[in-house]
Structure formats: structure tokens, C-alpha cells
Amino acid sequence: MQLSASRFAHVQRVAKVAVELAHQYGGDVQRADVAGLVHDYAKQRPDAEFKQLIQQEKLDPLLLQANNGIWHGVVGAEIIKRELGIHDAAILNAVRRHTIGDVNMTTLDKIIFIADFIEPGRDFPGVDQARAAAAQSLDAGVSFEVVHTLEFLLSKRARIYPKTIDTYNAWAAKP
Ligand code: GDP
Ligand code: FE
Ligand code: FE
Ligand code: FE
Incomplete structure (x- = not known):
């Protein structure tokens, strides 16, 4: 097991919420379950491993x-x-997009993005509003989350990854 007990409990809750959202919004229930369970699989890896992979796999140098x-x-x-042998593109994309979203998101992407944010263990100011937005529509849930996360990061003067801004512009900025 590569996840702490609390992280494992989190991914189980995310999978459960993701399955519920998939039922509610006509998403792929099985993929929602699997993507929920694996979305934080790499969370507890050392920085050096990520840096090496970015170079090896020629991912965005930023x-x-x-x-x-x-x-x-x-x-x-x-x-x-590599390690779990999951090659399903839809599941892998949902994992890739679960933290910063993307300009274009599939129903599964949205479900995992939102489930991660509103699972019942989450307790931050605004989480109830996030749950209400997600109950309205997946797009409302994504839009709320994008703004909330960016505001939170700015309040900490965190470095913003450029794609996070692209997601904000696509989902929340006025035309
Ligand atoms: P978790 O893995 O279940 O804890 O949740 P997430 O995968 O959604 O979030 C991981 C962290 O990345 C959160 O603390 C976000 O605030 C943070 N994050 C999201 N976008 C950015 C960004 O552009 N820059 C930085 N520095 N952090 C970000
Ligand atoms: Fe995560
Ligand atoms: Fe998230
Ligand atoms: Fe998570």
C-alpha cells in the first residue's frame, strides 16, 4: 500500500461521490469508481521521482x-x-486533470475534479457552496471550484501553474 490510511480513506470517499455524480449526471459509473480510487495514487512520491519522469516522458518543461x-x-x-497497468485514456485524463482542470473537460474529468473537492471529509470555508453548485450542474461545480482554488492560492501568494489560469479563463472569467 502506497497511501497513508487517511489518504486511502479520502480516495474511497472520492470514488463513492464520483459514482453518485456519475449516476446523477449520466457519467460512466465504472470509470468514475476506478478514477476516484486511483486519482491520488502518486500523491506521496518524492519530488525527485516526479522531476525525473517529467524529463524522461518529455512532459511540459514548465x-x-x-x-x-x-x-x-x-x-x-x-x-x-506504469505501475497499475491502467491504460484507459479517459481514466488517465481524469487523473491528469483532477487538480488544475483543463480548458476542455469530459464528463468524467468534471466528476473526478468535483468529487475530490466536495467529498464528505472536506471541511473548508465554502465547501457547502461547492456542494450546492455541484448539485446544480457539473459545469457550475467546476466553475465554483476553479475560482475558489485560485483565490485560495493567491491568498497564499502561491506560484500559479499557467494551465490553472487557462482553466480559470475557460470556466469562470467573464467574456
Ligand atoms: P488532494 O490531492 O486530494 O489533496 O487535492 P488536489 O489534487 O485537488 O489538490 C492538490 C493541491 O494543489 C491543492 O492544495 C491545490 O490548492 C493545489 N493547486 C492547484 N492548482 C495549483 C497551482 O496552480 N499552483 C499551486 N502552487 N498549487 C496548486
Ligand atoms: Fe489530488
Ligand atoms: Fe481537487
Ligand atoms: Fe484527492
């Missing part, structure tokens, strides 16, 4: 200036492919 928050999804998908 990733080298990011951190675990970004890496465990974008680079984590490569680790899942």
Missing part, C-alpha cells in the same frame, strides 16, 4: 517549476500507467 500539488495528477497518471 512542470519543473511546479510542486507535488500539480505533479501527483499530471505526472501521477504516468506512474499509474
Whole structure:
């Protein structure tokens, strides 16, 4: 087992919420379950492993200036492919996009992005609003989450990965 007990409990809750959202919104229930369970598979890997993979797999060089928050999804998908033998593109993309989203997102991408944010163990100011938005529509849930996450990162003066801005512009910025 490569995840702490609390992280494992989190991924189980994410899978459960993802399955519920898939039922509610006509998503792929089985993929939602699997993607929920594996989405944080690489979360507890050392930084050096991610940096090596970014170079080996010739991923976006800007990733080298990011951190675990970004890496465990974008680079984590490569680790899942190698170690778990999951080659399903839809599942791997949902993992890749679960932290920073993307300009274009599939129903499964949205489900995992949102389930990770609103699972019942989450307790941050705004989580109830996030749950209400997700109950309205997947797009409302994504839009709320994108703004909330960016505001949170700015309040900490965190470095923003460029794709996070692209996602914000696509989902939440006024025309
Ligand atoms: P978790 O893996 O279940 O804890 O949740 P996530 O995968 O959604 O989040 C990982 C972390 O990445 C969160 O703390 C986010 O705030 C953070 N994060 C998301 N986008 C960015 C970004 O552009 N820059 C930085 N520095 N962190 C980000
Ligand atoms: Fe994550
Ligand atoms: Fe998230
Ligand atoms: Fe997570």
C-alpha cells in the first residue's frame, strides 16, 4: 500500500461521490469508481521521482517549476500507467486533470475534479457552496471550484501553474 490510511480513506470517499455524480449526471459509473480510487495514487512520491519522469516522458518543461500539488495528477497518471497497468485514456485524463482542470473537460474529468473537492471529509470555508453548485450542474461545480482554488492560492501568494489560469479563463472569467 502506497497511501497513508487517511489518504486511502479520502480516495474511497472520492470514488463513492464520483459514482453518485456519475449516476446523477449520466457519467460512466465504472470509470468514475476506478478514477476516484486511483486519482491520488502518486500523491506521496518524492519530488525527485516526479522531476525525473517529467524529463524522461518529455512532459511540459514548465512542470519543473511546479510542486507535488500539480505533479501527483499530471505526472501521477504516468506512474499509474506504469505501475497499475491502467491504460484507459479517459481514466488517465481524469487523473491528469483532477487538480488544475483543463480548458476542455469530459464528463468524467468534471466528476473526478468535483468529487475530490466536495467529498464528505472536506471541511473548508465554502465547501457547502461547492456542494450546492455541484448539485446544480457539473459545469457550475467546476466553475465554483476553479475560482475558489485560485483565490485560495493567491491568498497564499502561491506560484500559479499557467494551465490553472487557462482553466480559470475557460470556466469562470467573464467574456
Ligand atoms: P488532494 O490531492 O486530494 O489533496 O487535492 P488536489 O489534487 O485537488 O489538490 C492538490 C493541491 O494543489 C491543492 O492544495 C491545490 O490548492 C493545489 N493547486 C492547484 N492548482 C495549483 C497551482 O496552480 N499552483 C499551486 N502552487 N498549487 C496548486
Ligand atoms: Fe489530488
Ligand atoms: Fe481537487
Ligand atoms: Fe484527492
